[in-house]
Amino acid sequence: MNGQTALEYFVLAARLVIGGVFVYAGIGKILNPGDFAALVYQYYILPGFLVNLTAIFMPWLELIAGVFLIGGLWTRSAMFWINVLLLVFIAAISFNLARGLEFDCGCFIQDPDAAASSNPVVLLIRNSAMLAAGVLVQIRASRLLALDALFARTPVRSAAGA
Amino acid sequence: MMPPLKPTLLILLLVFSFGFAYNTLAERGIPLIGQWDPDAGTVHAGGSSSVVTGDSEISLEEAYARWESGEAVFIDARTADFYNQGHVPGAISIPVYEYYDLEHLLEPYGKDHPYVLYCGGADCADSHRLRQLLEVEGFTNLSVLGAGWPGWASAGYPQEIVEEGEDVP
Numbered sequence: 627m628n629g630q631t632a633l634e635y636f637v638l639a640a641r642l643v644i645g646g647v648f649v650y651a652g653i654g655k656i657l658n659p660g661d662f663a664a665l666v667y668q669y670y671i672l673p674g675f676l677v678n679l680t681a682i683f684m685p686w687l688e689l690i691a692g693v694f695l696i697g698g699l700w701t702r703s704a705m706f707w708i709n710v711l712l713l714v715f716i717a718a719i720s721f722n723l724a725r726g727l728e729f730d731c732g733c734f735i736q737d738p739d740a741a742a743s744s745n746p747v748v749l750l751i752r753n754s755a756m757l758a759a760g761v762l763v764q765i766r767a768s769r770l771l772a773l774d775a776l777f778a779r780t781p782v783r784s785a786a787g788a
Numbered sequence: 789m790m791p792p793l794k795p796t797l798l799i800l801l802l803v804f805s806f807g808f809a810y811n812t813l814a815e816r817g818i819p820l821i822g823q824w825d826p827d828a829g830t831v832h833a834g835g836s837s838s839v840v841t842g843d844s845e846i847s848l849e850e851a852y853a854r855w856e857s858g859e860a861v862f863i864d865a866r867t868a869d870f871y872n873q874g875h876v877p878g879a880i881s882i883p884v885y886e887y888y889d890l891e892h893l894l895e896p897y898g899k900d901h902p903y904v905l906y907c908g909g910a911d912c913a914d915s916h917r918l919r920q921l922l923e924v925e926g927f928t929n930l931s932v933l934g935a936g937w938p939g940w941a942s943a944g945y946p947q948e949i950v951e952e953g954e955d956v957p
Binding site for chain 2: 656663668677685687702705
């Protein structure tokens with residue numbers, strides 16, 4: 627396997643893992659909007675009128691962008707939104723870590739045990755790792771096992787070489 | 789590096805359409821704006837799955853008047869630790885997740901007696917959870933002090949502390 631192919635596979639793996647994580651996270655929040663709103667509130671960052679709106683729409687961005695990322699359709703756009711979300715999460719967690727606020731990350735609300743034990747530093751490392759891989763996906767947007775390849779105007783490199 | 793504009797905006801359009809439709813149709817949907825102002829009572833998202841109801845809440849002044857006249861029994865829904873560190877004088881300690889025989893516990897007063905419930909303030913919904921449990925048991929006159937213990941204490945109203953070794957009422 628040459629370096630180019632290895633990179634393609636890495637991008638594919640990153641797409642599937644990050645997409646899966648966001649689909650899972652999004653579904654839990656969609657099923658419990660009231661609980662998720664309370665978690666958004668206890669970050670003490672957003673003004674009150676934005677709390678419910680965030681709780682209503684953000685999980686759908688996680689879910690829809692995650693599904694598109696897994697399917698490899700509009701890969702760059704889906705990855706862009708997830709990278710934006712990751713940046714927002716990193717900023718919010720850092721802000722509350724810096725001011726010493728104890729808070730529940732609310733990342734995967736269907737799993738309360740994980741939430742109770744979530745260490746903000748671990749969350750920051752996890753989100754930063756996903757963001758680094760996400761930026762790579764956004765740049766490379768490999769067409770390996772991606773629906774984008776079906777709609778591509780130019781022949782896919784590996785297919786052309788076959 | 790920058791993603792193509794059209795699909796990027798289309799994803800947002802999908803998000804708003806699905807989000808709005810689901811939130812409107814699903815039973816667990818919440819209002820677009822919730823009650824997140826701590827000064828206006830217990831914070832909550834609203835919607836049918838919320839335990840908090842603004843109607844049942846009373847102000848600090850109202851709660852104090854009911855305490856002073858002795859007309860209402862106060863119930864502290866926080867854990868025993870918090871209760872011991874300071875509570876409304878005469879209040880009964882009923883940590884919401886620990887007591888289940890509520891009917892028996894409040895038998896001396898009865899189901900139609902006025903009760904005022906409180907917990908840790910506007911960020912705490914435990915007094916509302918307890919109110920819901922009591923309502924199911926058939927209690928009819930339940931009010932919640934939205935400002936909770938922090939509001940009572942900072943207003944300078946009387947406090948009672950349980951010394952170590954003392955029996956919790």
